[in-house]
Amino acid sequence: MASRKEVADLAGVSEATVSRVLNNVGPIKEETRRKVxxxxxxLGYQLNAIASSFAKGRSGNIGVVLPHVPKVRLFSTFYFSEILSGIGEAVQEAGMGLLLLYREPxxxxxxxSLFRTSRIDACLVLGATSLxxxxxxxxxxxxxxxxxYVIDQKYENPGIxxxxxxxxxxxxxxxxxxLDRGHRSIGFLxxxxxxxxxxxxxxxxxRALRERxxxxxxRLLFEGNYSRKSGFEAAEAILRVLDRLDAVACSNDRMAIGLIQGLKEAGVPVPGRLPVIGYDDSDAAAFVDPPLSTVRVPFYEMGKLAAERLMRELSPAAKAGGSEAEAGRIEILPTSLVIRQSSLTAKES
Known part of the structure; x- marks a missing residue:
């Protein structure tokens, strides 16, 4: 790759002038700008993004703020790892850095303060709540x-x-x-x-219940904390009302897998006695016994899109008042159903 010195020699200017032109810093004559x-x-010269950031008084970093939960390996969870993979892909393509930061939930x-101290140029927030x-x-x-941008959490404040x-x-x-399989009494974890x-x-x-x-x-509503352990523990409460239940829908795969484990230990076959469906379509969903029906959530795409939109808003065009700079930016990506054995009868599977 060509060097800045080679660009300066070809344009007949100093390296400092090349830097000012490419970083858009200070007044430059139009003729000089054109030559550079x-x-x-x-020469096919590509500006070093990190050096450019320092020249502009920027860090060159996108900050990602995550909740710090003791004894919980966030990066091993499908939810966070997929979102972070999408963010990392977009940030790498843009030639910027990624700074991971933790907050107390x-x-x-x-x-x-992260902006005031120039640690980051922009911020992505994961795992936020409405507390x-x-x-x-x-x-x-x-x-x-x-x-x-906040990922996978929405607020009433239109400016977020x-x-x-x-x-x-x-x-x-x-x-x-x-419901389409004839179940009417459906628990929800x-x-x-x-x-x-x-x-x-x-x-x-x-909404699905209202339609029918x-x-x-x-009494058929149960609460966990999205962990596998909380799904396992929910099995005890679900077993107490088992005679009322036809099936159970879970809000993520980890709880669904824990629930199935707890039901199996109690001698309740899944899906034979109690069909179960999860949510996320995590890596584990296809490999548990029985393979888990679930809802696919585009976590990777969410992370990538949020980072891409954020970096577009850092561009000079957006700062000058482009459409991307408007408040109230909310993007909702579609989800889809993935059917496996955990929600089907033996005849259907």
Whole structure:
């Protein structure tokens, strides 16, 4: 690859002038700018993104803020690993760096200090909740016009941009799948209501029931924390109302897998006695026994899209008032149903 010195020699200017032109720093004569750009184009010179960031007083980093949960290996969970893979792909393609940062769940976090100290140029927030302390911290970024996106969490504040999946539709499809097979009394194992996606999944489940004129029964609603252990522990509560249940829909695969394990240990066959459907289409879903019916969520695509949109908003065109700079940016990606054996009868499978 050509060097900056070669560009300077061809254009007949100093290396410092080449740097100022390519970084768009300071006043430059139009003729000089044209010479430098023509020389760079002719030599195929590509500006080093990190050096460019320092020249502009920027860090060159996109910050990703995650919740710190002791004894939980976030990077081993399908949810976080897929989103981070998508983010990493987009950031690498843009030649920028990725800085991982942790916050305490449910507590206020000073996002603005990350910008003030030039540690990051923009921010992506994962695993956020609607707890007042967390929402205040995120709203502060919106009020200060900082470049950021929240992934898979939405707020009523229209100034908070987010990329998320259509969890209402996904959960609706899961419940409808069970209803279409003649099941009417369907249990629902959900996550914490502090996550907007939990509330959306509950809405999708209730929508499917309403379509069939089936009343919502709170006794068939169970709560976990999206971990496999919480699914296993939910089996005890589900067994107490087993005589009322035809099937169970779960809000993620980890809870569904834990639930199936707990049911099996109690001698309840799945799907023979109790069909179960998960949510996420994680790597493990196809390999458990029985293979898990589930809803595919485009986590990788969500992460990639959020990072791409964020970096577009860092561009000079967006800062000059392009359409991408408008507030209230929300992107919802579709979900889809994946049918395997855990929700089917022996005849169907």
């Amino acid at each position: 750009l023509e020389a760079a184009d002719r 449910g507590a206020e976090f000073d996002y603005l 007042p302390e967390e929402e205040r911290s995120i709203s502060a970024m919106a009020d200060s016009d900082m470049p950021f 941009p987010s990329v998320l999946a259509d969890h209402v539709q996904g959960s609706y499809l899961a419940a409808k799948h069970l 959900n996550g914490s209501p502090h996550y907007s996606n939990s509330r959306d999944r509950l809405e999708g489940y209730r 004129d089936i009343p919502f029964d709170e």
